[in-house]
Amino acid sequence: MRCLAAELANRRVAGYLMLWAWRFPERVPAAEASTTLGEKFRRSRSLIPMLVLIVGVIGSIYAGLASPTEAAAVGVMLSLALARVQGQMPWATFVAATLGAVRTATMIAFILAGASFLTAAMGFTGLPGDLASWIAAQNLSPYMLLLALTLFFIVLGCFLDGISVVVLTTSILLPKVEAAGIELSWFGIYLVIVVEMSQITPPVGFNLFVLQGMTGKNILSIARAALPFFFLMALGVALITLFPAIVT
Known part of the structure; x- marks a missing residue:
């Protein structure tokens, strides 16, 4: 039920953003230059980790391995693993991110x-x-x-x-x-x-x-x-x- 309500809300927001972009074209970021199909595929390689994350989270739900709440924890663990593999999660960044999450969670x-x-x-x-x-x-x-x-x-x-x-x-x-x-x-x-x-x-x-x-x-x-x-x-x-x- 919440999923259907969220989908309806997303469509309204998308329509609002389209109208906003039409009303304020000067505030819309410039479109990038056109690229060839081969270049698009080469650039898409950077999306593979994101696809792994999405498949891991949604796949754990549909496979019956995790509830939607538990799948959020799966997403966090996969994100940490991917960041570690790609060398984008030094210890200082990990500590700062953890403290930020604790502050936000405590505030909520x-x-x-x-x-x-x-x-x-x-x-x-x-x-x-x-x-x-x-x-x-x-x-x-x-x-x-x-x-x-x-x-x-x-x-x-x-x-x-x-x-x-x-x-x-x-x-x-x-x-x-x-x-x-x-x-x-x-x-x-x-x-x-x-x-x-x-x-x-x-x-x-x-x-x-x-x-x-x-x-x-x-x-x-x-x-x-x-x-x-x-x-x-x-x-x-x-x-x-x-x-x-x-x-x-």
Whole structure:
């Protein structure tokens, strides 16, 4: 389900980048000179390690040797091995990369800890469940119900991480969604997209804090940079609502 939602998001982003390149041609890197087919094959030899990495990660999943989470560890080990073979991983670089990964992971862990605390507080108050119950009790038409849920999830995502939003609300909303004639597989894709939208909304969008920790930039500048992608996801929600066959 997340894979399909990610594919839809990738297509929207690709379309946005095409329009951006057309609007600002002076900021697009110049195209390289044309090369012969033989030269392209010779240059492609440098891609062989990358192909080995991709085949190793995806192959371990399809061969049943690793779960998707474990395949990430397979990718790390293969990357280290390839870098070592190619002589591109001296000890100093390895130590710097390890410390950088630890800092990033620690930063994300602290954000998750804060989000978990806020989730526990919100769950204790019962506010998300009460709001979900109130929306479900309004007897809205399917389109109005989806509009209300979209606004609800976006606002809730300003303060909670995505998993918490889903866990605290879906058990209450699913019976109403099913009664409205909305297909549950479609609703699952819709939910993934809307929750991802909510993670880039200030003031407490989870992904905004992750980007701030990685870049050191002001949270407001990051939110402004993420705004076009928020609208792209909103457009995606509108499209799958008007044309549900995109999902089903």
